[in-house]
Amino acid sequence: MTRPAFPEPLDHLPLRGAGDAPALVLKDRVLDYAALELWTGRLAAWLAARAASQGWQSGARVASWAGKGLLACLMPLAAPRAGLVHVPVNPVLKRAQVRHIIADSGARLLIANSGRLGALHGDDLAADCAALDEKAVMEEAEACTPLSPSAADPDALAAILYTSGSTGKPKGVMLSHANMWLGAESVAEYLAVTPEDRVLAVLPLAFDYGQNQLLSTWYAGGAVVPIDYLLPREVVKAVEAQRITTLAAVPPLWVQLLEQEWPAAAIAPLKRLTNTGGALGEVLVRRLRAQFPDARLFAMYGLTEAFRSAYLNPDLIDSHPTSFGKAVPHVEIMVVSDEGLPAKAGEEGELVHAGPFVAQGYWQDPERTRERFRPAPAWSDYGGTAVWSGDRVVRDEQGLLYFVGRRDAMIKVLGQRISPQEVEDAAMATGLVAECVALGLPDAKMGQVLHLVARGGAGGEKAPTDALIAAMRRELPAYMLPQQVHWRDELPRGATGKLDRAGLKRELEGSQ
Structure with missing residues (x-):
């Protein structure tokens, strides 16, 4: 595996752009x-x-x-x-x-x-x-x-980014100059960002990919347009007004953006859409492709502990809408079976990430660092310390990766393992649900019982629960069907815009 060239200190990024080219477009000024x-x-x-x-x-x-x-x-x-x-x-x-x-x-x-x-x-x-x-x-x-x-020194600590804390108090991930510089280089390379691009920075700058939108754009010499917004329609207006070429979002925000009216003048300049923070699912991919047919859609996978791991070549998004592709530049991705061996095609395993994006661990937390940052498997090309993600994935015969679920989020009903993603995709495919979260709640007889928290489909209308279950039954076996559906006008979101699964689970468990 080719190792990347030694990076420069992070603060050298502004020196890469043409002096008089726009670099940062703020409300009150434009900085070249x-x-x-x-x-x-x-x-x-x-x-x-x-x-x-x-x-x-x-x-x-x-x-x-x-x-x-x-x-x-x-x-x-x-x-x-x-x-x-x-x-x-x-x-x-x-x-x-x-x-x-x-x-x-x-x-x-x-x-x-x-x-x-x-x-x-x-x-x-x-x-x-x-x-x-x-x-x-x-x-x-x-x-x-x-x-x-x-x-x-590029290996010196440059930033501590705190995770959202969905499984406890937020953890501080330690990132070096090299981690962030090479992350900027990698993303700029596979997205093919150019000095002519204008990137709308919608995601929080405290979020790893949100911050990388600044760094990767400046690495490529493009212009960043940061936006703090209250309503999704403000994003649409900014895309049109600023002639935005690149837009990134998490799946819940994509759902909200697709519910807005998009003038032709807002759609026309968009060259690429990038997704992070969770799987899109086939339904959302198809809707995005229909709304923005000329924009290249990048499905991606990453984790704060190693930033970006994989992306799908947009040329494959229509034929492989549920895949997140292969490793990004500079990265080695392994699928490790439960026996610690390379998983075979179609065999589920844990995604393990090695290479120069691997963070320096959790700030002042050696115990949790040892749990997540462990030696790479002996058969790794990069070797060294790897991030053991806890995410369950499969790789197909072409080497494309597919998300199954987080190890700690898998639901077990009567001994059968259920991927929340698969249940959620089936619910979305009915057209009766705009967005949803599948959760397993404790049950003395069944181990766990499957609950679905959902927002209604077109116009936010709540379908009869029986109709939703009947539609899902055509795609899922009986043990994967929700035992209870909780309809909501809105689903709670965390600090990065992702759906707040942990909060919903605590709420439902508290009401049992």
């Missing part, structure tokens, strides 16, 4: 690449001065809890240039979650707007963690002499 480099240097200089005045050591953590303005977009580059580690905090998180992330990371500084800072209580931050208003920080940074690009 020369201005992006200037402002990165200014903010880095401010951070370095702050670190020196406070006696921070190299590698001190600094957190940002901000919307997609200039500061939030610059911090991934400016903090590493100053020899610090960036901890982005999703703006939608609430006080308790923010308190945990700041305490766990040991951040010495939290930058946020005055409204967010006002929501914190006096004891939410440690005594050695300052809280500063982002507007004041940027005003002071503007007066700083820019700090030159760093000579940082």
Whole structure:
């Protein structure tokens, strides 16, 4: 397997773009690449001065809890240039979650707007963690002499990204300059991003792929258009107004976007659609292909602990709509059987990811690091430490990968293993359901009982439950049919826009 060239420090990315080409399109200004480099240097200089005045050591953590303005977009580059580690905090998180992330990371500084800072209580931050208003920080940074690009070791820690915490408190994933640089290079390569592209940054910048939309676009010399939105129709308007060529979303957002009216002027510029955060499923693939027939649709798979793992060549999406393809550049993907051997074609196994995207583990959590970051199988080409994903997948004769389900999310009814994805796909295929979540709830006699939480199909109308079950029975055996359907007007979403499966399960278990 070809190993990638040694990467540069992450903060060198602005130097790759043409100086006068647009790099960052904000509500109040447009920065070309020369201005992006200037402002990165200014903010880095401010951070370095702050670190020196406070006696921070190299590698001190600094957190940002901000919307997609200039500061939030610059911090991934400016903090590493100053020899610090960036901890982005999703703006939608609430006080308790923010308190945990700041305490766990040991951040010495939290930058946020005055409204967010006002929501914190006096004891939410440690005594050695300052809280500063982002507007004041940027005003002071503007007066700083820019700090030159760093000579940082690419293996040095650059960021800690916290997972959503669906299985407990959020875990901090440690990412190096090399992890993030090579991730940017890989995505820019397989998406074929060019300097002419305009990428709408819809996903949260605290989310691994959300942040990568900045980095991969800048690696390719394109323009990023960040957007904070309240309603899906605002995304449609932004695509049209900004002549967006590249749009990324998670499946629940795709569902919402497909429910909007799309003018021809909004559809025309789109060249590529990219999916992350869960399998699309055949129904959603077909709908996206019908709505955006000229856009290349990239089904992808990744995990925060190793960023991107695989993608499907868009030329295969119509013939293989449920596959997420093969390994992305620089990555080795193995399917390991329960016996620890390479799984045969059609045999289910655990997806194991090796290569230079593998993170440095969980911040200050050696126990959970040992569980997930383990030596690669002896037959691995890359070797070294691999991420054992816990996701169950199969590989077909062509080498294409298909998601079965998370090991800890599989449902067992009377000893039979059920993939939630398969149940959800069958429900969606009926046309009676717009989106849904299949869950297994404890049952003394059956082990678990299958429940389906669903939002109605066209117009949000709730179909008779009997009609839904009858339609699903044509595709699924009896043991895979929901014992109970819970109709909802809306399904809850987590901080990254994914459906909140863990929250729904806790709610249903609490009501039993």
